[in-house]
Amino acid sequence: MRILALDVGDKTIGIAVSDELMFTAQGVETIRRTSLEKDLNRLKELMQEYDTDTLLVGMPKNMNGTIGPRGELVKVFSEQVKEVIPETKIIFWDERLSTVAATKSLIAADVSRAKRKKVIDKMAAVFILQGYLDSKA
DSSP states (O other), X not given: OOOEEEEEOSSEEEEEEEOTTSSOEEEEEXXXXXXXXXXXXXXXXXXXXXXXXXXXXXXXXXXXXXXXXXXXXXXXXXXXXXXXXXXXXXXXXXXTTHHHHHHHHHHHTTOOHHHHHHHHHHHHHHHHHHHHHHHHO
């Protein structure tokens, strides 16, 4: 069984997937958000393609560990996913600093600013998922 990880933002949703043995995370794509219906349909397609019923959703927490307005929006989005795909198992994972880590990694790899902008959300999802997988190892 695989897990899909989501880095949910206002304009994009970064997607990563685990390998079947749950050791590594690979970036899949970045969904450019247009409408909730299209976002959820694409997510459903990816869940079918990767044969999973589990979503690991990055939960943006404040540095003191509390859930702020961004976290509340992620919860609402997750509830909308459950309404459309009721069999979905949702796991929330602390995503603090995942985008910062992804950015540093891309800068270290000498990726241009324009290319970083296109892949940063997908890379953040990879960091979220890899952190989860490592915690389970």
